[in-house]
Amino acid sequence: VTGRWRLDLLPRNAVPLAVLLVAFLIAPWIVDDYLLTVLILALYYAFTGQAWNIMMGFAGQLSLGHALYVGLGSYVAATLFTRFGIGPWLGLLAAIPVAAACGAIVGYLAFRFGVAGVYFAILTIAFAEFARIGFDHLDYVNASSGLFLPVKQYAHNDPWLLRGDPTMFYYVILAATVVAFVLCHLLLRSRVGYFWLAIREDEQAARAAGIDTFRYKMYAVTISAAVTSFAGVFYAFYYNNLFPEQVFSISRSIEIMLGPIIGGVGTLFGPILGAFVLTTLSEALNSVMSAFGFDLPGATQVFYGICLLLVVVALPHGVWPPLARRLGLTWSGK
Amino acid sequence: VPFDVYLNVAVGGVLTGLVYGLMALGLSVIFGVVRVVNFAHGEMMTIAMYIAIVMFAWFHLDPLVLLVPIAAVLFVFGYALQAALINPFITRPEHSQFLLLVALAIIIANTLMIIFGPDARTVQTSYAFDSFQIGAVIVDAAKVYAGAAAIAFTVALFAFFRFSLLGKAIRACADNYTGALVVGLDVKRLYALTFGLGAACVGAAGTMLVLIVDATPMVGPSYTLLAFVIVITGGLGSMPGALVGGVLIGLTEALAGLLFTPSAKSMFAFAILVLVLLFRPQGILGRRLS
Numbered sequence: 001v002t003g004r005w006r007l008d009l010l011p012r013n014a015v016p017l018a019v020l021l022v023a024f025l026i027a028p029w030i031v032d033d034y035l036l037t038v039l040i041l042a043l044y045y046a047f048t049g050q051a052w053n054i055m056m057g058f059a060g061q062l063s064l065g066h067a068l069y070v071g072l073g074s075y076v077a078a079t080l081f082t083r084f085g086i087g088p089w090l091g092l093l094a095a096i097p098v099a100a101a102c103g104a105i106v107g108y109l110a111f112r113f114g115v116a117g118v119y120f121a122i123l124t125i126a127f128a129e130f131a132r133i134g135f136d137h138l139d140y141v142n143a144s145s146g147l148f149l150p151v152k153q154y155a156h157n158d159p160w161l162l163r164g165d166p167t168m169f170y171y172v173i174l175a176a177t178v179v180a181f182v183l184c185h186l187l188l189r190s191r192v193g194y195f196w197l198a199i200r201e202d203e204q205a206a207r208a209a210g211i212d213t214f215r216y217k218m219y220a221v222t223i224s225a226a227v228t229s230f231a232g233v234f235y236a237f238y239y240n241n242l243f244p245e246q247v248f249s250i251s252r253s254i255e256i257m258l259g260p261i262i263g264g265v266g267t268l269f270g271p272i273l274g275a276f277v278l279t280t281l282s283e284a285l286n287s288v289m290s291a292f293g294f295d296l297p298g299a300t301q302v303f304y305g306i307c308l309l310l311v312v313v314a315l316p317h318g319v320w321p322p323l324a325r326r327l328g329l330t331w332s333g334k
Numbered sequence: 335v336p337f338d339v340y341l342n343v344a345v346g347g348v349l350t351g352l353v354y355g356l357m358a359l360g361l362s363v364i365f366g367v368v369r370v371v372n373f374a375h376g377e378m379m380t381i382a383m384y385i386a387i388v389m390f391a392w393f394h395l396d397p398l399v400l401l402v403p404i405a406a407v408l409f410v411f412g413y414a415l416q417a418a419l420i421n422p423f424i425t426r427p428e429h430s431q432f433l434l435l436v437a438l439a440i441i442i443a444n445t446l447m448i449i450f451g452p453d454a455r456t457v458q459t460s461y462a463f464d465s466f467q468i469g470a471v472i473v474d475a476a477k478v479y480a481g482a483a484a485i486a487f488t489v490a491l492f493a494f495f496r497f498s499l500l501g502k503a504i505r506a507c508a509d510n511y512t513g514a515l516v517v518g519l520d521v522k523r524l525y526a527l528t529f530g531l532g533a534a535c536v537g538a539a540g541t542m543l544v545l546i547v548d549a550t551p552m553v554g555p556s557y558t559l560l561a562f563v564i565v566i567t568g569g570l571g572s573m574p575g576a577l578v579g580g581v582l583i584g585l586t587e588a589l590a591g592l593l594f595t596p597s598a599k600s601m602f603a604f605a606i607l608v609l610v611l612l613f614r615p616q617g618i619l620g621r622r623l624s
Contacts, residue, residue: 056429062428062429062432064432109608109611109612110611113611113612113613113615114615115611115612115615117428118365118371118428119566119570119611119615121371121428121432122562122566122607122611123607123608123611125559125562126563126604126607126608126611127608129559129600129601129604130601130604130605130608133597133598133600133601133604134601136597136598137595137597137598144597250555250559251555254436257429257432257433258433258436261429261430261432261433262433265427265429296448297447297448297451297452298443298444298445298446298447298448298551299444299448301440301443301444301447302440302441302444302445302448304440305437305438305439305440305441305444306437306441308433308436308437308440309419309434309437309438309441312430312433312434312437313419313422313434316426316430
């Protein structure tokens with residue numbers, strides 16, 4: 001372990017982090033079934049947000065189509081499971097290269113032909129939409145009628161096949177989120193990470209300084225896509241059904257981005273905080289609405305939109321950077 | 335399939351494409367000047383569509399009569415939006431602007447959902463089933479009116495930007511922001527005016543589109559995407575480009591719907607987008623990217 005790969009666990013960062021981790025580890029014994037599903041959802045978005053943040057937050061490449069990699073991961077793993085009986089962890093070994101290759105194709109086409117900025121963002125949407133409509137007509141995966149994983153009552157949890165109760169899924173996604181956090185931390189402290197930040201801040205200057213910007217942008221897209229594909233595998237086995245209209249939809253891509261943008265783009269802890277803020281907000285709005293017997297379709301979403309608007313107007317850098325400063329933490333990742 | 339069926343579908347596609355082009359022109363004008371991508375573009379169009387539907391249901395006002403009034407309403411909406419919310423965001427990073435406009439899109443779509451419910455709505459004009467026949471070509475009257483109105487509106491906008499002093503001032507802002515400030519132009523107000531004009535385009539397009547398609551509150555994102563595709567294909571910032579892109583995409587979608595399956599038609603639009611981005615990133619009629 002060389003110096004730059006060491007986790008800089010200063011005591012004032014490590015203590016709150018350890019407390020948080022212990023809280024998450026004992027949470028299933030404390031919360032009820034409903035809250036557990038909310039926590040799973042929040043951790044899911046914390047994971048995907050971190051994966052997206054590698055590309056946008058670190059390397060400055062705005063992807064508006066990350067649902068593509070979730071969808072590919074979920075379809076590869078679910079197809080291998082339903083057709084050949086291959087379990088999700090082996091499926092993941094197939095999903096990662098597929099998603100990474102797809103990310104590499106998008107990245108190669110864009111960066112080689114000088115597609116950047118807003119154009120690049122729209123290219124990523126185009127690929128995700130292309131996949132959505134394509135899978136909608138692909139009979140091998142049941143096209144628009146959807147792919148279903150067999151569901152039955154399980155006597156005991158089977159982590160190897162990802163069949164079991166929500167508590168097992170909770171620990172799987174918690175572990176994934178922690179792994180992603182450590183990975184992001186290590187990446188950001190690595191040579192690649194510093195090059196990414198240089199590209200994000202000023203690509204021309206980075207190139208002038210001798211950084212092969214094409215190569216490092218390719219690393220960002222590929223790594224981000226590969227990490228995201230795990231979320232797809234998890235999604236397939238947790239929800240047990242897949243519809244191209246849903247997994248590849250532009251709304252899924254937007255949901256992936258909201259967490260890190262609200263939490264703080266480019267920070268390590270921002271995507272996690274943002275995911276919890278948004279999931280809590282959405283669930284709280286739902287319960288407040290139903291408590292008042294107010295069940296107009298869309299009303300919750302309107303308040304959700306207003307909250308997003310207020311946060312983005314009031315906190316240009318997201319929730320985490322000002323909060324970290326207030327708490328005296330140095331772990332902002334900047 | 336006989337040849338004249340292709341011809342009829344192609345003409346219909348071109349006419350629909352003109353309306354798409356007008357919608358995309360709004361996006362192009364806003365991006366070209368304000369440099370903000372309007373991610374709530376489709377939602378702004380659904381506002382116009384629902385105004386047209388309500389006016390028709392209550393007062394039996396034909397969408398063709400409502401073209402200018404609805405465009406004016408959307409102009410005011412766009413002006414207020416830019417002046418109040420978006421102007422402070424013009425120097426912020428893209429993802430920040432993106433979130434602002436997505437939040438706005440969520441609010442608009444779901445407000446429409448609360449008011450009108452999720453069902454598709456439409457207007458039944460007296461000429462809904464009329465058609466014109468020119469030689470072998472038979473084409474819906476509604477599409478002809480919509481296409482003609484789209485052309486008229488576009489020509490008026492061209493004239494405004496080309497000849498009026500205000501239009502020239504807006505183009506000056508787009509060409510050189512600092513220069514515009516130096517010569518004393520009120521850039522913030524011109525930005526608001528531009529966003530208003532872009533909104534007016536999408537308002538006019540939405541009013542015409544209710545003659546051709548149904549409206550649902552959640553239809554916005556697909557039109558936002560369509561506008562992106564058209565604008566990039568035609569050339570971002572090029573006004574004739576938006577119209578050419580619209581016609582091209584309208585034609586492609588119509589023929590793809592006939593040759594393959596209607597549900598796969600947007601796949602061809604996205605394929606065109608990818609090809610254009612790779613081989614002619616400035617778009618068909620766009621200026622070279624700097």
